[in-house]
Amino acid sequence: MIRHHPSEELLLAYAGGAADEASSLIVAVHMAYCETCRIRSAQLEAIGGTLLQDLAPAPLASDALERTLSRLDQAAPFERRPRAMARDGTPDVLRPYIGGDLSTVRWRRMGPELAYVPLFRRGPVAARLLRGAPGAQSGPHSHHGLEYTLVLQGGFRDVTGSYGPGDLQVMEGDMHHNPIADPGEDCINLAVTTGRLKFERWAQKIVAPFFGF
Amino acid sequence: MTAGAREMNAALARVALDRDRAAFAALFTHFAPRVKAYLLRLGAPSALAEDLAQEALLNLWRKAHLFDPAKASAATWLFTIARNLRIDAIRREKRPELDPEDFLPPDTRDADERLALADDEDCLRAALKDLPADQIQVVELAFFADKPHSQIAQELGIPLGTVKSRLRLAMGRLKRAMGGAA
Numbered sequence: 001m002i003r004h005h006p007s008e009e010l011l012l013a014y015a016g017g018a019a020d021e022a023s024s025l026i027v028a029v030h031m032a033y034c035e036t037c038r039i040r041s042a043q044l045e046a047i048g049g050t051l052l053q054d055l056a057p058a059p060l061a062s063d064a065l066e067r068t069l070s071r072l073d074q075a076a077p078f079e080r081r082p083r084a085m086a087r088d089g090t091p092d093v094l095r096p097y098i099g100g101d102l103s104t105v106r107w108r109r110m111g112p113e114l115a116y117v118p119l120f121r122r123g124p125v126a127a128r129l130l131r132g133a134p135g136a137q138s139g140p141h142s143h144h145g146l147e148y149t150l151v152l153q154g155g156f157r158d159v160t161g162s163y164g165p166g167d168l169q170v171m172e173g174d175m176h177h178n179p180i181a182d183p184g185e186d187c188i189n190l191a192v193t194t195g196r197l198k199f200e201r202w203a204q205k206i207v208a209p210f211f212g213f
Numbered sequence: 214m215t216a217g218a219r220e221m222n223a224a225l226a227r228v229a230l231d232r233d234r235a236a237f238a239a240l241f242t243h244f245a246p247r248v249k250a251y252l253l254r255l256g257a258p259s260a261l262a263e264d265l266a267q268e269a270l271l272n273l274w275r276k277a278h279l280f281d282p283a284k285a286s287a288a289t290w291l292f293t294i295a296r297n298l299r300i301d302a303i304r305r306e307k308r309p310e311l312d313p314e315d316f317l318p319p320d321t322r323d324a325d326e327r328l329a330l331a332d333d334e335d336c337l338r339a340a341l342k343d344l345p346a347d348q349i350q351v352v353e354l355a356f357f358a359d360k361p362h363s364q365i366a367q368e369l370g371i372p373l374g375t376v377k378s379r380l381r382l383a384m385g386r387l388k389r390a391m392g393g394a395a
Contacts, residue, residue, distance in 0.1 A: 008384060009362060009377065016356045017296040021306040028309040038311070042284065043391055048296065048356045049289025050337050053218075057246030058253055061263060065241050068267045069234065078275040080312065093309050122306075 002034045004167040011037065015044035022120070022127045022192040025097065026148045026168065029190055032091035033166025089153060089165070094190065098129065102152060102188060107131060114138065130189045132156070132181035139204045140178040145195025147171045149179075154187035156180060176200075215335060217243075221287040229277035240287070241270045248295045254357040257303060265302055269295045286334050304359070340390030348383035351376055 013019035014027040090102045107115035113136035117129040155164040158177040181187035227236035252262035366373040
């Protein structure tokens with residue numbers, strides 16, 4: 001049961017096409033778990049379709065149709081990718097970013113309980129996988145910019161609530177939290193940050209930049 | 214659904230089933246100039262907008278067999294094709310796109326929530342026309358400006374909170390028109 005969904009604003013940015021790749025990935029992976037948001041997104045796309053339909057047509061070059069018709073024979077039908085089948089609970093939409101299954105990614109250790117995998121970075125925006133052992137704490141921190149955390153496996157809780165697979169947490173600016181992984185299994189999250197994290201413990205302040213946080 | 218929209222959906226079905234070129238030409242004539250207008254609104258140079266509009270219709274030809282008229286109208290489907298092409302070609306980013314089959318656990322959603330979206334487009338159009346001008350403006354910018362809300366607010370010279378509340382009001386009305394509870 002999904003309890004924490006993307007905001008209307010984030011979903012609209014995704015459906016409308018203004019969202020950057022990292023926040024689009026967060027929304028798309030959330031929707032792999034959440035049919036409610038697929039429907040919300042389809043509704044927003046229908047608004048886009050209606051707006052497109054009602055735009056005043058911009059005239060094309062006089063030979064545009066003819067040129068396109070002449071290309072049809074070379075245009076192979078689009079084949080849907082065969083489903084990789086999420087045996088280990090990896091959404092297909094995430095696979096290209098992590099190079100396969102969650103169970104086979106190469107984790108980098110950050111201390112005894114935490115590990116991460118950098119996925120990509122565009123300017124100040126970074127996407128990574130984070131893994132915490134049961135009961136692990138990230139250490140209290142706030143943020144420069146936004147932090148999106150989407151649970152892929154296990155769960156965590158903090159002052160804002162508790163989060164399980166498919167749940168999305170959005171923390172902004174000066175909101176402080178200290179997430180703790182649930183007992184039982186490792187907690188694996190997809191995390192996107194739009195600025196550096198501000199750790200409160202001096203040891204973490206010193207090491208965080210070395211790990212790209 | 215309007216007669217025109219029904220006609221477009223039918224043409225798309227003929228492309229999917231029979232690779233019908235006349236049906237494709239009808240779709241092209243109707244939609245390619247609108248896709249070009251969409252790309253121009255988003256700031257694409259004219260030559261690129263022209264190329265991408267043709268490319269979008271070529272994608273329609275290649276993907277017609279994947280179109281599901283129960284989930285969207287032809288216009289909405291083409292909007293998603295044009296949106297993704299633009300992100301790819303102009304912003305040079307990928308858009309992580311969910312495959313309809315890529316769905317993990319069984320959801321606990323109400324069956325009632327599943328909407329026949331394509332049938333609601335008339336109500337949606339009527340609701341759009343009924344919106345106050347300041348709400349239409351922010352809705353259009355959400356789709357036709359590649360910008361976050363904060364930047365939209367700055368350019369309109371109004372507070373961010375106002376942009377958000379106008380959008381919230383507009384979205385509430387549009388969704389009620391579609392019969393959605395979300």
